[in-house]
Amino acid sequence: MKKETLTLAIDTSCDETSASVVKGLTVLSNVLPSQNELHSKYGGVVPSIAKLAHQERIDAVVDMALQKAKVKMEDVDAIAVTIGPGLAIALEVGINKAKELAIKYEKPLIPINHMEGHLVSSFALQNSKKINSKTQKNTKIHFSSLGLLVSGKHTEIVLVNGIGDYEILGETLDDACGEAFDKCGRLLGFGYPAGPIVAKFAKENRKNYKITQKNLSQSTVVVSKNKNTGSEIELPLSMYNSKDLNFSYSGLKTAFRHLTEELFKNNEALTKEQIIDLCVVFEEAAFRPIIHKLEAAIKTHKPKSILLGGGVSSNLNLRKKLRNLAQKNQIELRLPGSNKLSTDNAAMIGVAANLRALNGKSDAILAVSESLHKIDRMPNLRLSN
Numbered sequence: 001m002k003k004e005t006l007t008l009a010i011d012t013s014c015d016e017t018s019a020s021v022v023k024g025l026t027v028l029s030n031v032l033p034s035q036n037e038l039h040s041k042y043g044g045v046v047p048s049i050a051k052l053a054h055q056e057r058i059d060a061v062v063d064m065a066l067q068k069a070k071v072k073m074e075d076v077d078a079i080a081v082t083i084g085p086g087l088a089i090a091l092e093v094g095i096n097k098a099k100e101l102a103i104k105y106e107k108p109l110i111p112i113n114h115m116e117g118h119l120v121s122s123f124a125l126q127n128s129k130k131i132n133s134k135t136q137k138n139t140k141i142h143f144s145s146l147g148l149l150v151s152g153k154h155t156e157i158v159l160v161n162g163i164g165d166y167e168i169l170g171e172t173l174d175d176a177c178g179e180a181f182d183k184c185g186r187l188l189g190f191g192y193p194a195g196p197i198v199a200k201f202a203k204e205n206r207k208n209y210k211i212t213q214k215n216l217s218q219s220t221v222v223v224s225k226n227k228n229t230g231s232e233i234e235l236p237l238s239m240y241n242s243k244d245l246n247f248s249y250s251g252l253k254t255a256f257r258h259l260t261e262e263l264f265k266n267n268e269a270l271t272k273e274q275i276i277d278l279c280v281v282f283e284e285a286a287f288r289p290i291i292h293k294l295e296a297a298i299k300t301h302k303p304k305s306i307l308l309g310g311g312v313s314s315n316l317n318l319r320k321k322l323r324n325l326a327q328k329n330q331i332e333l334r335l336p337g338s339n340k341l342s343t344d345n346a347a348m349i350g351v352a353a354n355l356r357a358l359n360g361k362s363d364a365i366l367a368v369s370e371s372l373h374k375i376d377r378m379p380n381l382r383l384s385n
């Protein structure tokens with residue numbers, strides 16, 4: 001049997017300094033000390049702060065990933081590193097560290113697209129005794145698939161014909177879904193990232209709401225009615241009726257701002273009930289276009305599976321909607337196995353590298369200092385064949 005590749009992976013694309021050791025598809029360690037507390041008061045990621053924090057932490061994070069996996073650098077077969085998309089000055093820190101290790105230990109270096117990592121994150125197997133191996137999905141991958149990537153910077157539907165064979169079918173034309181969660185949550189006074197807090201409020205008593213959809217002459221809106229108080233809130237379903245598979249979240253953000261301005265008019269703080277009302281309707285407005293467009297893509301491309309990835313994929317309401325959609329269309333749904341695999345992390349980068357190696361699609365560069373310049377940061381890198 002072919003030996004499983006042992007890869008050290010590094011991701012510093014945004015605000016998480018992460019390193020991981022992955023054997024085949026099994027995650028032996030996935031270290032990601034959060035920088036959230038550093039960026040929270042600014043309501044978003046500050047690139048210069050992220051870069052400094054990466055520089056301070058990278059050596060310790062890599063050491064910890066090796067230690068936790070009980071692996072020595074000498075035993076590693078390859079080093080995988082995120083080259084983009086992401087913040088240029090943040091990506092640079094991880095790439096420099098990966099190059100330093102590749103030269104020192106004479107290991108091949110594999111450049112990986114961060115979005116490919118999110119796309120294959122659901123294939124990661126967790127190496128925990130607490131996890132019953134029967135509950136983990138089998139690793140046989142049935143293509144073609146539709147990838148749904150929802151993160152702080154991306155909202156994409158991707159046709160996946162195989163590992164390394166990707167076509168973006170639709171994407172956001174302005175803000176990303178996660179960004180809308182963060183910005184609208186900020187209007188409610190939540191820190192960064194606001195997505196999980198919005199989700200927590202929305203979840204609190206969703207069953208107390210009657211959610212309907214209305215077709216207006218030019219557009220579609222979602223209406224949420226609080227059954228206890230009778231209060232009704234309406235938000236637009238942006239680009240719901242466009243014939244393509246693209247998204248837009250800037251209109252939703254503006255409409256949400258108007259709603260909150262109206263509520264804050266009397267200079268009084270919002271009640272918890274009002275905050276829940278807003279979070280419930282916001283989530284519906286954010287997710288309904290995604291489900292609608294994904295269903296259209298399923299009809300056209302008849303995929304065997306859906307691959308979910310990106311920070312927003314930890315949202316339980318989105319997961320439930322996708323489960324219903326997959327069941328209705330009788331296709332497999334693959335979800336990242338934990339929140340640590342949904343959000344930015346290096347394990348997904350190691351999994352992407354090892355899947356590439358397995359499928360003969362690896363762009364590994366041997367660690368000779370003259371050739372390493374070919375691996376450089378690519379802040380606007382897109383998924384493609």
Ligand code: KG4
Nearest residue numbers: 151152153178193195196311312315343344
């Ligand atoms: O993939 P990710 O960690 O970073 C990027 O590559 O952008 O995604 C982060 C995004 C943030 O916008 C965060 O608010 C959002 O994912 N997020 C959520 C939830 N958990 C994280 N959004 C909605 N519901 C959640 N439970």
Ligand code: ZN
Nearest residue numbers: 118151343344
């Ligand atoms: Zn990401």
